[in-house]
Every structure is written in C-alpha cells, then in structure tokens.
Amino acid sequence: MIRVESLHRHFGGFRAVDGASLTIKTGSITGLVGPNGAGKTTLFNVIAGALPPTSGRVLMEGEDITGLAPHQLFHKGLLRTFQIAHEFSSMSCRENLMMVPGGQTGEGLWASWFQRGRIAQEEAALLKKADEVLDFLTISHLKDEKAGNLSGGQKKLLELGRTMMVEARIVFLDEVGAGVNRTLLNTIGDAILRLNRERGYTFCMIEHDMEFIGRLCDPVIVMAEGRVLAEGSVEEIKANEAVIEAYLGTGLKNKDMVG
Amino acid sequence: MTENATMPAATPSAPAPFLIGEAMTGGYGRGADILQGCTIAVERGEIAVIVGPNGAGKSTAMKALFGMLTLRTGRVVLDGEDITTLSPQARVAKGMGFVPQTRNIFPSMTVEENLEMGAFLRRDDLRATMEQIYGLFPILRDKRRQAAGELSGGQRQQVAVGRALMTKPSVLMLDEPTAGVSPIVMDELFDRIIEVSRTGIPILMVEQNARQALEIADKGYVLVQGGNAFTGTGQDLLADPQVRRSFLGG
Amino acid sequence: DDAKIGVIMGYTGPIESLTPAMSDAAELAMIEVNDSGKFLEGVTLVSVRADSTCVDSAAATAAAERLVTTDGIVAIMGADCSGVTGAVLSNVAVPNGVPMVSPSATSPALSEVEDNGLFFRTAPSDARQGEVLAGILQERGISSVAVTYTNNDYGKGFADAFEAAFTGTGGQITLTSPHEDNKADYSAEVGALASAGGDALVVLGYADSGGKGMIQAALDSGAFDTFALGDGMYSETLLADLGGDLEGSFGSVPWAEGEGADAFAKAAEAAGIVAESTYTRESYDAAALIALAMMKGGEPSSAAVAANLLDVANAPGEPILPGELGKALEILASGGDVDYVGATNVELIGAGEAAGSYRYYEIKDATFETVSFK
C-alpha cells in the first residue's frame, strides 16, 4: 500500500528522519515503535503531507505521492490522527465529526444558498453517523459540548472518531492509546480489527503500549535515530537485543523496594 | 455513583494525611459540577495513584487540589493547614509541584530554561538537580539548547516531569506522566518516582498505564464520574476483578 | 434672538494645530459685531463649532448636517480642507440652501463646483499664487529649482500652477516631489531632491507639518540653503524653530497691503489670539462677510447671506478694515454701501472667490520682511 524509499527529513542540521525505508502492506495493521524522538511522528508528517521531505520518496500503491498536500491525500483515502490532539476547539463534538466527510454539497457556497433541501438531507445522514461514532467512543453525552472542554483522553477519542466518519484506505494512528483508559483502548482495538477485517482498512500505528501492539499488529517496525532498526512479528521484536537496549528496556529496577 | 467499596483513606483516628482534598465538589466556571464529593489523600513517603475512565474527573481533581478551580464545597489541607483558598502560586511556594496533563511545557523556551523555570522559587544552586534530571532523561541533555516546542511528544513529557522535579517539591502531583513515553523511559520514570517517594516526598499521580502504576502504588483511587468508586492499596485494586475488568483493561 | 453661524474646522486630524486660531479669529469678528450693538435689531451672532476632521468627508457631512438641521445655523464659516469642504457643500449646504464661506479651501477645482451660488471663499485659488511665486523667483534671477508640495489638492493644484508659470517663463524644475504631512521622516524626499539639485527648494506645504519637516531635513543635511515658500509656510513658529537657518529664504502669502492686516493684528493681539498663524485673517474676513451680508439683507437668514455677500465684499462703498465692523454696520443700517477690505484685502471675483493680493517677503534676522506686494 505504502512504500517509503530512503526518506530524509532534517531540521536545520538535525536528522529527524535519516534515510528510512519501509513498506506497509495492504490490509495489514503495521505497528511503528521506537524510542522517543526516533522520528516516528516526523515520518508520519512527511507521509501525510504535513511536512515536505528533505529527500526521498513516498509511494502509495505505486503512485508517487511525495509532497502532495494533506487534503489531496485525504481524498486519496489516506487519513491520520495527531499525537497531540488537534480538535476544533470552539466547535461541538458532533460538528467536529460532521465536518469530516469530503465532497459535501453544502460546502459549496452556491449550494449553500440554492440547494437547501439537498443539504438538509445530507446533514441528517451525517448527524446519524456522527452520533453513532460518538456512541461507540462512549462520549455521546458530550455531543454538544465544545471540543475544547474535553478531557485529555476524550480529545484523543474524538481524534480517532474523525477517521471513522469516512471510508478510508489507510489510516495512520499516532499514539491513539496514550491517555486513553485501557478498557476503552481494548474496545478501540476491537474496532480497529473489525475495520481492518470487514472493510479492508490498512492501519499503521505508532504506539508505546507493547501489549496493545502485540494484540493488533503484525508486522512491527522499530525505528531509532531516524532509521528502521528492525522489523518483524511482535515476538521477534521483543526478543531482539538491539530493540531491548534502545527501546524496551528490562523492566523496573526498584520495583521490590515499594509496597 | 457506583458503590463505595472501601472507606475513603482518611480515617479520623490515623494522623491526618500530608495532602488531602476532602469531599471536593465543583466544576469549571459556571458549568455543571465535575467533581461530586470526591476525596483524594496522600501520606508522606507514599505513592497514590488515581485511575478511572476518560472524563471521570481525574485531572479536574488534581487541578482542584492545586487551586486551579474554585470548589463549591469541600476543602484542601496541606500538612495540617487549610489551603482551600490559597492561589496556585501560593501553593507552589508551599512546596507543591504539579505536572499538568496538557500544555505542560514552555514551548518557545529551551529545555534548559524550562527546567530553570521549574526552580523559579529556589534560590540555591540548581546545577546538581539539573544534573540529576539529565541523568534520568539523557536525551534532554542533548537537546538542552533546543526549544521545547520542537521536541517529540515523549521528549516533551520528559521535560514536563523534569520541570516539576526541579522544584524540589514537598509533594509531587503528576497527571499522566508516562503518556507517550517509550517503555524504557517509563521504567526509568517509575524508578525515579519510587526513589523520590522514598525520600519521604508524597507522590500523587494519575495514570492510564494503570497496571504498572498500581504495582508501585501504596494507595489507589478509582474515580468514576467525579466520585470515588473504589479505594484501596495498589495490590487490592489490581486483585479486584471488577476493577480490573472495568478500568484496567482486563 | 440668536443667529447661529457654524464654524466647521478640523479640530482633530492633520491640521488640528491650525484650526483653533482660525476659529478664534472668526469668532473675534462675531464678537466685534455683537459688541458694537449695531447689528440687526436685538440679534446676537452665536458661533457653533463642529469638527470637520479635515479628512473624513462622512464625519464632516454628519457634523454639518447636525448644525444645519438641528442647531439651525444660517451660514457656515468653513470648512477648512478642500476635500471635506466639497463634501459638505454638495451634501449639506446646497441641498439645504445654506451658504458657506471657506477661509482656507484653496483648491482650484472648487471654482467649478456646482454650488448654486452658495459657495464663497476668502482665500484665493492656488492657480493665482503659482504665478506670483514664479514671478518672484524670476525677479531674483533663480532659474532652476526643485519643488516639493504637500500631497493634497491644495499642494498639487498649487504645484501644477507654479510649474506651468515657472517653466512658461523659461525656468527649469529639476524635480517635483510630493510629501505627505505628519510623516515620521523626510530623508527620502530630501535625498532625491538634493540629488536632482537646483538653486533653491520651493516648498508648498504647511509650516507646522510636512513642509517644516522637509525644510528641517534639507537644512540638516545641507541639501539646500535657500527656500521659496508658499502661503502655507508662513508662520511664526517656523521662524522660532528654524529662523536663523532660513536667512535669505523668501516666499509669498496672501496679504493686504499694510493697513488691514495691521488692524487685524492689533485687534487679535488685544483679544489674545495668535494673529500670525495661517488663515486667521481669512477666517476673520469670512465671518465678518457673513455678518455684513446679513445686515445688508436685513435679516439673519441664509438667503440674505447668499444674496448679499458679494455686494458687501466688493466696491462700490466705503472701505472697511478689521475693527471697523461697527462702522460698517452703521453704514449698512442707513442704507449705504460698504466695500469690505478686511484683513486680506478682500475682493471676490467670479463666482465668489478671493482675487488675492500677495505679500512677497524675505526672511532677515529671523523675521519676515516685506519686499513688495503683488
């Protein structure tokens, strides 16, 4: 689905992404892990068109999509969420979701004046869909609350919810799990699996919770210092010495000193 | 509110806890009450962990303890002194340190300046503490001249915790300190938190990585819809099947 | 009974430092009329001030509208800047049949405006002064000059007229460069003018604004030593601030030969008004003319002013100087004729604008010394 070829992204002299090459297979749920500052988010930003690469290419099903604008990629079915929630803070949760689908009739100025009937129909459908998503995310009681007033975790849920409003082909999830309650995260995991199996979405997700990764992802790609360090199944990764040293660590040292 | 499995921690006979927010009720501005009579307390040398679903009011409870929203009822007591009406700054002066969940760094200042700001009220030499923090989060040493806003998500989180540690607080409150940090750093962080608490400083934290957090916790609170749903030792809560199922992800 | 006269001046805005003296001068004339006790049976002139802002036509129009329809003024002494004057004239004065006498709107374009016989001005159109100033330069044997003018209808019209007259007689203009008033810095203009060169710099601007800034910048950088000044530059403060350096500069200013101006200066001084400021004389005359026209018409009405203004301003009749308004009223009361001379040697030509006589002065020992009258 996506192929990244020796991608570079530098900030001044700093090489945040330093020649990463990787492939995301169609229909897979690929995990992307790595220490803080490995360049994962930067890689996402480049793929999703939010940052131009310093060099290298990104291909989507063979088509060169390097440097396309985010909105163009959206219409190609490439969606992403943000690590730091980017909600539309002065709009209600419902509106946050309803604005997502592209190609709404009512987004044309002319139509907004002269095709009120058609817009009303579309809106009704959107509203239903948005309420379903909110229900699923367990925040339906907040549908009219301004998104800016949500709790940290709720914002991340909303972020995820936006990707559920449209038919996507590939979704990039940047730490959806961070700050989300584990019980709810399991439900979200189920949903991701369902979307993947039933609707054929491809996922690529950055996550630090190895349990969650282990439940969903195959393969897992490990990044470090802007490059791909290892790739393989979760088990392989967990056993990889280099990965343990750079990323996983060996657990708490002082644990026995408390309690 | 769900059933109250255990009594709130503060029992009249025991010595009063170092920091306690008692029966706090209140919300943001003129909105509805978010907190509904919730009680949170932490003793000297203890780690208390708050868990609960998203939007339960965990962050709100922390802010309430810190005086960042006005309580309609209830009170906050620090070391025997009622501080319910003190301003947040005054509470900082009294030695409370806090890492908020969001917006917890100074984005346009360098990492080092962020740490310095943490020690704003300190007049002694900061270098030793700063070294300790660089030792804890080595990446920050490399990035110390970089603007904190340019860091990765996990790096920012490390800056935020580092800033609070710089205060040399007498009580430390952390709102999801491990959100977005890699496992190895998370372990380091928990290690450090244990170390800090062993020096006698009470630590109160909100965590979604609840399993790991409760393992090192002396006391755990489960908050649901602004009220205490369960309270117990960390191990108690981990062992409670209902708590596991509904809040810890099975 | 009161007869109200609107005094519409830009009390705020770019010429706010000129307007208080102008209004005071106008009111001086009204006071003189009232104090004489000889004005129309028991009628007192009352001045009603309003802000023209000089630049905001809409606000000026609104203010004028209020004066006319609410306060019931019978004539307008004003407005000051040509732009707002045109707006007030066509939007308020003409529709309501209220006459206007402007002391300072000198744009040549106002000569041709549709005014229904209601617009007069005591300041001459700049077309005339351009010729006068060009003549002075020729007289002094200066044949190459650089010109700077304030970028509004006054400055532009003046500069056009001057340029035509000066080049017509064989003079050479090295560069004509406008300047905006009240700007922070004039080095750019002075740099360009200095590079273009010329024996003198002709400054057609305002003494307490851009014109002074230009002169100061030119003096400071040593670009020019001699300046030829238009009427807007005639001001005591210019001498006070830059006097010593202006030695040998010269200029023209609308003026009457001796008498009238002196009389005004004396009257003004007695009343504690700055007489030497720009357009104070014109303002006094404008107000005086309005009063005399009412007297002549026998009633404090707009129609009386419009119908009789030219009559009292021009010959035949007894010449009237400032301070002699009482005498004029007496003459008019007895059915006689007056020829108002006033502070500026008023002579209204055409559709009611000043013919303009000018004083050619030179600056010596930090004072304006008259060379001749033109």
Added chain:
Amino acid sequence: MRTLALFALVAALILGTGLLQSWNSALLILNMGLVSAVMALGVNLQWGLAGLFNVGVMGFVALGGLAVVLTSTAPVPEAWAAGGPRLLAALGCGVAVIAGAVLVWRRLPKRLRGWGVAALLVAGFFVYRALFDPAATAVEAVNPAATGYLGGLGLPVLLAWPVGGLLAAAVAWAIGKTALGLRSDYLAIATLGIAEIIIAVLKNEDWLARGVKNVTGLPRPVPYEIDLQQDPGFVARAADLGIDPTTASTLTVKLGYGLLFAAVLVLLLVLAQLALNSPWGRMMRAIRDNETAARAMGKDVTARHLQIFILGSALCGIAGAMMTTLDGQLTPGTYQPLRYTFLIWVMVIVGGSGNNFGAVLGGFLIWFLWVQVEPIGQALMAVLTAGMADGSWLKAHLLDSVQHMRLLTMGVILLLVLRFAPRGLLPER
C-alpha cells in the same frame, strides 16, 4: 432575544436623534450606518468566520470608490486622444511582465529562477516606464484643473456598486494569491501595507481618477434636492404633509439612499446567514479553529481562505462604492486607516465577531457613536465646567480642549462597552 433588544436600542438611538436633533441627521446616520454595516459584514466574514486578519479594509473601500469614478463619470475624449491607448498598452505590458515572472518562477529550476525573475522584472520595469510615463504625462496635461484624467464609462451609477465589488474582488485575488500564506499579525501588516499602496496609487496616478485633486460631482442614483425643490408637484405634496420644501427634499433624497442601501444590506445579510449556517460555514469555522487538522481532514485551506478573502473584500468594495456615491465625490486623501480600517474592526469586535447580526449591529452602533460623540463630549464638558467660576484658567482650558473630548469620549465608550460585553454585544452562538 438579545439581538432584538439591541437592534431595538439602535433603532431607538436613531429615532431619538430624529426627535431631539433632526430627521435629516438621523437619516444621515442611518445611511452611513447601513454602509458601515456592509463593511463590517465583510470584515466579519474574513475574521469572524475564517480568522483572516485583514487590516486592508481601507484599500478595498477605496477601490469601490474608484469603481464609481470609472463607471459613472463621463469619458474625457481629449485625454483619450492624448494618450489613452498607449496608457492601456503600458498597463497591459505591466500585467504581462508580472504574469511572465510568475511563469518563469514556476518553470525554471530552483537555482536559476531567482535571477531569471529578477532580470525579467527589471527589464520589464524599464519597458513599462518607457511606455507609461509619456502617456500619463500627456493625459494629465489635459486641462488639469478640471479633468486631466481619462474619465469613466458614463454608465449609470448603480452599476458601480457591483463593479466596485468586482474590482475589490480582483485585487483581493491577487493579494490572496501572494500573501495569504501569512498568519495573524503578519497578514495584518501585509494587508495594511497593500491598502496603503492602493491609496498611494489613487493619490499619485492622476490620469486614473485625478489623484489628490479629487473627482467631485459624481452622478447620483436619486434626484437632486434642488430639482425637487423646483418641482411644483413635489412642493405641493410637501405642503400637504406640512413640511417645508427644503426639508422635504433633503429627507426624500436621504430616504432614497436609505432604501437602496437597506436593500443591499438585507440581500447580503441573508446570503451570509445562509452560508454561515450550512456545512460551508462549519468548514470555515473548523479551518479557523485548527488549520492543520482541517487540512488533514481533506479541506483545501488555501483555496477556502482565498475564497473568503475575496468575498469579504468584495463586500468592502461594494460598501466603498455605496459610500462614494453617497458622498458624491472621490477624495483619495481622506482615506485613513483609522477611519476606514480600524473603525470597521471596532464595529466587528464590539458587535461580536463570528456573528453576522453582531457585525451589522456594531456597524450601526459604532457609527452612531462616532458621529454623536462630538455633541456628547461637548455636553460632558459643559456639565464639567458648569460649576467653575467664569474666567478661571481651568475652565478656559477645558473649554478650549472640548474638541479633543471627541476621541476621548469615543475611547471611554468603547472601553465601557467591551467591559460589559467582552466578547462583543452579540457573541458567536
């Protein structure tokens, strides 16, 4: 509810003016209030809806004014003969050079394009000046005191309003294409600068609209008062109503303008409301809230910004044309940022940004105050000094300063209103 109450308040203020001062004043305030409301609506579209900090309102208003001259004045055949075609050729050449430069920038490889564009622009500039300067001089030499410009098309003046909108829209397009990448205050200063440039062109290009010499006596869409006063039928009707003919005529004319303006405002307001309450408005608000996220959600932020920038500017252009028609003259020297940009912003913010009705309300209210603070300030001073001894220094000084109370009063009222309604009188939702 609040909306109704506040509009009723404005109505009461204007009616009060009619009763206490005069109906002419009241109508005049109403008319300029209508024009201001259209401008405020335009700014509100840009700021309230899309978060674009456009501080170049003055420029677009002035362009509307220019449109009136270009559309409705009679052409000057002598000037056309003197240099019209050559002038048009020069302008065409200028546009071609710029278009060429854009093309070069797009086509040439990165290393070369800077130099390529610079070379083309410099060369083009000289060609342009060579063509343009003599033509402009020739045109301007044609009877400068009365004409000295090319004149307009001699079309009905009402046509100038849409033309003003189009002209402003065209310029907004060009500005938007270049400057809309800027954010907040950086966009503000860029637009402010561009507005200054537009005014500089209007002031200095005499061949276009006489520059600072002003164009006066513009045609009107309503009859002249004088004509009405001389029309016996009208005088008779006025007498029937018991009004004297002068007053009747001035009122009729103002009422005529008022109806025209009101029609425009109502039409624009309805369109703006429809758009605001549709998915289009929602999309715009989303873009305002968080551009990055809106982009990631498939919205073409750049295109939408351009669209709304053009729309808002067009409204300002229309309003500018209306205003110039009302004034009957174009006076470029009077365009000052304080009056034509910042006062409009005050209207939007005081009214309540993001709310179309708020903007309209602000337009009326602030204009009313702008006009009425003068008498209010004077009254204030009269009250203040009433108790003082005649001839005291302080009293004299205070009375001397009465004119400065105008702006001071404006400031005080502004602060008071914002104190009690910090988000505007009619906040967004």
Added chain:
Amino acid sequence: MDVLNALVALANFVLIPAVAYGSQLALGALGVTLVYGILRFSNFAHGDTMAWGTMCTILATWGLQAAGITLGPLPTALLALPAGILGAALLVLATDRMVYRFYRAQKAKPVILVIVSMGVMFIYNGLTRFVIGPDDQNFADGERFVINARDFREMTGLAEGLALRSTQVLTVVTAVLVVALLFWFLTHTRTGKSMRAYADNEDLALLSGINPERVVLVTWIIVAALATVAGVLYGLDKSFKPFTYFQLLLPVFAAAIVGGLGSPLGAIAGGFVIAFSEVGLTYAWKKVATYLLPESLAPEGLLQLMGTDYKFAVSFVILVIVLLFRPTGLFRGKSV
C-alpha cells in the same frame, strides 16, 4: 571619477539618515514587540504612549530650563527623561489596572485586546492634547550637530557636505544599547526569563511559582521606559507633535513585524529594513552617478527607480516580499 564625493553624498543622503531613522523605528518597535511577546497583543496605544511620555519629558525639560539647569552640549531633555518615564509608567500602569487586567482575567482573545488598546489610544490621544495641545513643540537644545555640512566641506575640501547630528548619534547608540540590554535581560535574568515563560504558557508559569502580576508590572514599566526614550529621541531629532506620533505607529508596527514579533533583535533589523527601503529605493542616483562616471556618460535623467510618492509603498512591498520568504519575520517571531 570622484569616489570620495560620491561616497560622501551617499552617506549624507542615504546611509546616515536611514540608520538614524531605522534606529528611531527600532526603539519604537521594541516596545511594540515586548507587549506582543509577553502580553500577547498588538498595542495600538503605543504611539500615543510615546507621545505621553515625551510630553511629560518636555514639561520637565521646561521646568529644568526655567530653573537654569542644562546639560551643556547635550539636550536638557535627557536629564528630564526619568520624569517622563515615570509619567508614562504611571499612565500605563493605571491603564493596566483599570483596563487590561480585566481582559487578562477573562482570558480574552488577543484581537479583543487589540480593539481595547484602540480605545485606550483614543483616550491617551485626548489626554495628551488636553495637556499640551495639538501643536508642534520644539524642545531640543544643546549642540545640534556633531559636524554640519558646511564645516565638513571646509574641513575636507570636498564638494559634498556631510552632516551628522548629535541626536542621530545618540539615537543609534541608545538603540543598540537598549536592544543588547533587553536581549540580555530577557535571556539571562530570572525576571526576564519569567517574563518569557509567562508569555509562553501562562498556566504553567503559575504552576512554577511565577507571579503573573509582577511580570505584567515589569513589562509595562519597561514598555513605558522604551516608549518614552523612543519618543524623546525622535522628538529631539525632528520635533514633537502628537499627531505625528500617532502616525509613527504604522512604520513602527511594520518594523516590529518584519523583524519578527517578540524579538528585540528583530526590532532593530526591521527598523533598518523599513528605513533603508524608504530612503534607499527612492533615491535619485544622479548625483552619485555623476561623480562616478566619466563626463561623457553623465546621466541625463534622475536615475530614480520610483518617485518618493511611493516610498511608503515601496517599503511595504519589501516588507511583503520579506514575509513571503520568512512568514514570521526575519528573526522568526511569534504569532498568536
């Protein structure tokens, strides 16, 4: 060929005036940039704050002059500066208490504060005129020139003169010093850093024990001092007139913005960009070219790129171009 004369002419008409004007703008821009950087709004009342501070200084200067105290070759106004700064500080602090504080507590959007500052501007406007009137005031005394054109010509025997005013030197020196000082203050002192921290994240500043009211107080005092110094130096060099100070606002904002809002270095850079583009791009190169080229090639025309009528326009074109390449100014300023 006469390189020396060409150089002198260029220096006299372009370099020196542009540097001096640039520094004047920079001093004004510093105040604007500081308010923007720390209190996060564009302060429209800054021009009138400058006017007020200058007015206070003038009144004090008159007092000193009346008492017979002068500074010899330096302008007496320098001695009166503290009084002016005090006056300005009192005014802005009173304003902050009565006006801005309310909106801070409300966490009002920056644009509201912009409009509020316009209201304040109107009030300052009226106050200044109320006290000293709308007229031009000349309060410079002491030596006007370090060297004037005539003396220079006599001294060097060159055809071109070079004038250097003491106020110009004073302005440039002050501007450089003040920028360096402010930069140092903001990046190296505790108070300075706390001000930046407050600007960055108000809530977190609170959590770090920073007293916001103190930050605001210090900011306003510095702003008042900057405004007064800028206003007085400008007034000494040109003259004092309230309306002109209001008009200064536009180039001052342009300078602050093109330099990058919130950055003291940017203020200086921005001031120079604006000043040099105003003075340099409309300069007529005829004189310089005449000196440089052989006689046979002496230029006919003025060699002027643009009429000075467009000087402001040109400087804005430059500004827009700079911003197109650096969307937040030369020194990467903030944007709220």
